[in-house]
Amino acid sequence: MEQKIISDYFELNNWLQENVCKKVLLVCDDSIKYMESLNQHLEQAKDLGVEIFPFKDFQPNPQYESVVNGVELFRRVNCDSIIAVGGGSAMDVAKCIKAYVNMSCNGDNGGYLKQAIIPDDIPFLAMPTTAGTGSEATRYAVIYFDGNKQSITSDALIPQTVLMNPDVLKTLPMYQRKATMMDAFCHAIESFWSVNSTDESKGYSRDAIKNILAHMDGYLQNTEEGNAGMLLAAHMAGKAINITQTTAGHAMCYKLTSIFGIAHGHAAALCVKELFEYMISNVDKCSDKRGRSYLENTFVDIALAMGCSSPQEAAVRFGELFKGLELPAPKAGKKDFEILKKSVNPVRLKNNPIELDEKTIDMLYHKILD
Secondary structure, three states, X not given: OOOEEEOOHHHXXXXXXXXXXXXXXXXXXXXXXXXXXXXXXXXXXXXXXXXXXXXXXXXXXXXXXXXXXHHHHHHHOOOOEEEEEEOHHHHHHHHHHHHHOOOOOOOHHHHHHHOOOOOOOOOEEEEEOOOOOOHHHOOEEEEEEOOEEEEEEOHHHOOOEXXXXXXXXXXXXXXXXXXXXXXXXXXXXXXXXOOOOOHHHHHHHHHHHHHHHHHHHHHHOOOHHHHHHHHHHHHHHHHHHHXXXXXXXXXXXXXXHHHHOOOHHHHHHHHHHHHHHXXXXXXXXXXOOOOHHHHXXXXXXXXXXXXXXXXXXXXXXXXXHHHHOOOOOOOOOHHHHHHHHOOOOHHHHHOOOEOOOHHHHHHHHHXXXX
């Protein structure tokens, strides 16, 4: 399925009419209250005979129960379409509601997680409010059930239409601005070197890296052009990981977020910064079936996308860019390191092109946090 990308709020009304939407479930986080133009157009939708039913009953790292509540609301008021506005959590909740709404069970005791997802034709539009996750471009969603992370995967989760308007980034706090940008940067780099990479995914990664670097200054200065460029870059990075998934950088970053309370993109960048240097110095440990020479060429391609003459220069440049953002590394204790080295998801490590054992992971965590 080729996603349709729109950028103007007036096109939202066209989307509502084209899809004959009469009752829309609006899955949104609190950021929507700052979006005056969007709210004005949603009010105008009432003139088209459209009813909007907001659903905000979820938190970061959304719970399965929130999705169940969303499905119940969709069914109770007979919604016919879904709009998701927000960051990754809003996207994940909306994706799962769409996936589960036509299931025969009622969701009790994790029932939705036990049934196969059946594709449907429910109109689904996503509007990202951060330039980071790229969730609007992926077939993945993450929710939590009984304290355990549930990774949901289906092409049926991908929104048919994406509204990317740079105005949504105007009120983004600087810390989140930096962290989400680095999340997109890490997506692009990790996808590029993933063992699952393809020519198509590398094309998306290359475009994402170039756009991030080209628009970084304007984005950090909160210009319209910079915001628009970073939204597109994050979307391209999302399309890349939709093909490849992420690798060791993301596998290592999740526990940093939960232990130290730092943003996901901040944690990912801390990990990729050290992994980048380690991996290009240890290509003899290549686990990509395409071989060491292929991996070395991939590192060269990443460097070229970053405007560098060698992988070593690219690793240094990534570190310098991160340092310039002034995102500090937390300080860890002995107990933290014991938890961290055992926390890494082995599935994500299978996507990594360089083999990493527990001893190496522990060493990397010490470099990241010491």
